[in-house]
Amino acid sequence: METFERAVDDFGPGQLWVGSLVAVILVAVGAVTAAPQAVWDRFLWQYFWGPVYADAKSASCAEMTASGPQPLYDGCAAAIQEGRLIAEPGYTLVSEIGYMLILVYMLVGVYFLLERLDIAEDPKLYFAFVPFMLLGGALRTVEDATDRAVDAGVTPIVEYPLSSLIISPVIYGTVFLLTLLVLVVCVDLEQRGVVDSYYRTTGAVGGVLVAVTLLYLTVVALTREYATLYPSVLITTVALASALSYGLYWVFETYRPAMNDGTGYIGLLVIWGHAIDGVANVVLADWLDALSVPLTYYPKHPANEFIIAATEALQPAGISAAIGTSWPFLVVKLAVASLVVSLFNQEFIDDSPRYALLLLIAVTAVGLGPGTRDMLRATFGI
Numbered sequence: 001m002e003t004f005e006r007a008v009d010d011f012g013p014g015q016l017w018v019g020s021l022v023a024v025i026l027v028a029v030g031a032v033t034a035a036p037q038a039v040w041d042r043f044l045w046q047y048f049w050g051p052v053y054a055d056a057k058s059a060s061c062a063e064m065t066a067s068g069p070q071p072l073y074d075g076c077a078a079a080i081q082e083g084r085l086i087a088e089p090g091y092t093l094v095s096e097i098g099y100m101l102i103l104v105y106m107l108v109g110v111y112f113l114l115e116r117l118d119i120a121e122d123p124k125l126y127f128a129f130v131p132f133m134l135l136g137g138a139l140r141t142v143e144d145a146t147d148r149a150v151d152a153g154v155t156p157i158v159e160y161p162l163s164s165l166i167i168s169p170v171i172y173g174t175v176f177l178l179t180l181l182v183l184v185v186c187v188d189l190e191q192r193g194v195v196d197s198y199y200r201t202t203g204a205v206g207g208v209l210v211a212v213t214l215l216y217l218t219v220v221a222l223t224r225e226y227a228t229l230y231p232s233v234l235i236t237t238v239a240l241a242s243a244l245s246y247g248l249y250w251v252f253e254t255y256r257p258a259m260n261d262g263t264g265y266i267g268l269l270v271i272w273g274h275a276i277d278g279v280a281n282v283v284l285a286d287w288l289d290a291l292s293v294p295l296t297y298y299p300k301h302p303a304n305e306f307i308i309a310a311t312e313a314l315q316p317a318g319i320s321a322a323i324g325t326s327w328p329f330l331v332v333k334l335a336v337a338s339l340v341v342s343l344f345n346q347e348f349i350d351d352s353p354r355y356a357l358l359l360l361i362a363v364t365a366v367g368l369g370p371g372t373r374d375m376l377r378a379t380f381g382i
Helices: 002-011 013-034 036-056 076-081 093-117 124-151 162-166 170-191 198-223 231-255 265-287 302-314 317-323 327-343 346-351 353-379
Strands: 061-065 068-072
Touching: 013 036, 013 093, 036 061, 036 068, 036 093, 036 124, 036 162, 061 076, 093 170, 093 302, 093 353, 124 162, 124 170, 124 198, 124 265, 124 353, 162 170, 170 198, 170 353, 231 265, 231 327, 231 353, 265 327, 265 353, 302 327, 327 353, 346 353
Parallel strands: none
Antiparallel strands: 061 068
């Protein structure tokens, strides 16, 4: 313990974090080199990179063969039964736990960076990051559009391997690094007197990037046969999510004002971000026919799949036919988001403003990013 404290005093926590990152990378490279089949093929590739590869190739799954990975467009179930090494697009329990650990680790690194830059104690920075959360979902929809373009025999705007940068979950790292780059540049511009506010400039850059991305998707939906514009999905999702999140915020403000004291409107946006995710899942799973959208989508997250399966088993068939089976996912999202907001009381935020702000940004992003992607994917018929 004394040795660790001495190292922190000598090098600083930020440098120690960088050193730990280098050590983790070296250990990973060494493990892959020493046992490629066990570490790379049957762990890193099967649970992490293989799903991204299959998604980038618009394949039903991918198989690791002696000559390298190969996309499979049919016969995945049979390949799995035969015991072949298969990776399917989407998430597994193993990958979600892994990504959660990576998120926590990277948040620690970002905290040290913000501390070094001496910023992020002002809650206004939270609002500057919201456009980048929307950008993540919008860019993921661009990759969905590239898949449809390939299926239609059209050369997409982004091809593999570059397209892998905007596939979940790699896109989170892409947007994460882009956001940090924009933030650092804007901080430098403010320090040199070029701009008045680094967080306003950061938010403006994010807003422009979102607008450009949405403009591209709109052009695709209006000019390409493989995409169609369905504004009813966007309107329904945003309207219902906004009504639910503001309703909860009003209830808390009226009957439990202490829940909103620490976060204020930031708490409202946290709940709204997860409401977007929950409502989008319900709309895509159960309400597309009612909105006259001739598309079919399936849940990619194990938690959502489990909730839908449990609801189908427990809920009467008549009720399922009337309201669908994905609505509990929305209830869970709203409940968890509200619980998280309640934990950020004024004392916690005053004691650790930078840490609290970073956590609120991360909590919002894991809801608003995927929710935006689902909403936009159906909105543009991709």
